[in-house]
Amino acid sequence: MPRRRAAPTAAIRFDVVDAPEAIAAIARTAAGIGGRVRTLATVRSIAGEPPQVEVELEVEGVDEEALVASIGALEDVRAIHRTRALGSVFGKRIIVVGGGAQVAQVALGAVSEADRHNLRGERISVDTIPLVGEANIADAVRAVADLPRAALLVLAGSIMGGEISAAVDELREIGIPVIALNMAGSITEHVDLVVTDPVQAGTMAVMAVADTATFDLARQRGRRN
C-alpha cells in the first residue's frame, strides 16, 4: 500500500473544558489555519469544575507558532505546552501479541535489533501485549489496524487459528505484514513469514521495517525458517 511521507507536523498539549463543542472547536480552529488534524487524543482527565481533559494535538501543514496562537485564543483552552509529534519520538511500531513466554522472547530479539537501528538514527518501538484466548487475540490483531504507526505484527504463541487467522487476513489486506512463530493451528498458512526461533522472529520483524536494513519481507513471503 502506498504511504505518503508525512509533511512537518506541529504538536502541542493543553487542557480544555471537557465538553463536546469545546473539543470540536479545536479541530475547527486547526482547519481554520489550513491544518490537517493528524492526532487529537485525550491523554488524561482532570477533575474539577468544569471538568477538563488534557489533549495531545498534532496538526500537519501548519507552523507551530500559528497553532499555539490560534488554539491558545480559544476560550476553553488552558496551559498549552509545546511538544513533539509522537512519530518523531517513538517512530515505527512493531506489535507483538500472544502468550507471555513467547512474547517476551520475541521482544528480546526485537528490542536488541531496534537498538542497533535506533543507534543509527532510526526510531523503532517494540510494543507488546500478552493475551490468551482466540477471541481476545483476534480482537487485538484487528485493533492493530487502529494503532497509529503500526508497521508489523508478530504473533507469538503455541497454537493459533480460526478467528485469529481471519483477522490476520484482514490486517494484511490493509498493508500491515504479519510474522508468526512456527506453531500449531492454521495461522502459519495466513502470514507473510513463519519463524521458529522467537528471538530471530523479533530480529527479522525489526529488519523488515528498518530503513537501515536490507531485509525485504516480500522476498521471504511464504517461507518457513
Add this chain to the structure above:
Amino acid sequence: MPRRRAAPTAAIRFDVVDAPEAIAAIARTAAGIGGRVRTLATVRSIAGEPPQVEVELEVEGVDEEALVASIGALEDVRAIHRTRALGSVFGKRIIVVGGGAQVAQVALGAVSEADRHNLRGERISVDTIPLVGEANIADAVRAVADLPRAALLVLAGSIMGGEISAAVDELREIGIPVIALNMAGSITEHVDLVVTDPVQAGTMAVMAVADTATFDLARQRGRRN
C-alpha cells in the same frame, strides 16, 4: 492526580478525504450528537485523487449506531468499519525506555507479569523503545506525557541524569510514576523507586498499575531494592 472512569466509548475507523475542513467536520459531527471526541487519529494515508486518510475515531457519550449514521452521512467519508476503543484492547501501558540490553530484560519481567494479570481479565501492555543519548531519552520521557493510557515509565540503563532527571520531574508532576534501574547518574534521586534487577523492575512496574495486585508504589516511594 484524580482520574475519572471513562464512560462507554464508541469506536469506528473510516476513510476520509484528506483536507482540513473534511477532518474538522468529523469532530463537529460527533459534537452534534452530543459526543466528546476522545481520539481522532490518522492511521494511514491512501494515495489517490483526491488523497484520503484512514482515521480511527473514539467518541465518548454516544451510541455506536448514532455515530456510524452521522459520520457515514458526511460527504467526504467512506468505508466505515466498526471497531473497539483501543483502551479496551490494549489497556494500560507500561513504557520502557533506555539501553537495548536493559530494556529487553525489563520487558521480560514486565511481559511475564502482565501475562499473569491479563489472564485474570486485565489489559496491560508493555511498550518499549531502545534509545541512546541524554537528549533523545529526555525527549522520550517528556513524550510519555503525550501517550494515551501511559500508566508508568521504567528507565532502563547504566547512566542517566541531567536533562533526563529534569524530564522525569515534569512527568511525575502530571501524575505518571517512574521506576529506574539502579544506575550511575542523578536519575536515582528523581524517581519513585529504584530497582537493581531489571526483571524485578519490570515485574514491579506491572504490579504497581495492576488492579489485581496489592503492590502500592506510594508505600515504596524513595526505596532502593
